[in-house]
Amino acid sequence: xxxxxxxxxxxxxxxxxxxxxxxxxxxxxxxxxxxxxxxxxxxxxxxxxxxxxxxxxxxxxxxxxxxxxxxxxxxxx
Numbered sequence: 756x757x758x759x760x761x762x763x764x765x766x767x768x769x770x771x772x773x774x775x776x777x778x779x780x781x782x783x784x785x786x787x788x789x790x791x792x793x794x795x796x797x798x799x800x801x802x803x804x805x806x807x808x809x810x811x812x813x814x815x816x817x818x819x820x821x822x823x824x825x826x827x828x829x830x831x832x
Contacts, residue, residue, distance in 0.1 A: 761797035769801070 764781055767773040773781075784790035 758793050758796060761794045762800065765794075765797050765801050 761781075761784070764773065764777055767777065768781070781794070784794055
């Protein structure tokens with residue numbers, strides 16, 4: 756399974772749209788070291804994107820809180 760194929764399959768899997776045949780192909784690919792490595796890279800890429808997305812949400816929330824604090828402080832001062 757090549758990188759693009761495993762990327763696409765993982766996207767389908769996490770969205771609940773993978774077929775039985777695709778899932779079986781995914782499992783079978785884990786038995787071959789070079790294919791398994793491609794799947795591992797795709798999983799790591801997906802996981803990193805989730806972490807990055809969450810980090811972005813946290814940063815945005817932190818900015819909003821600081822903005823509200825600054826606004827509240829100006830009203831009091």
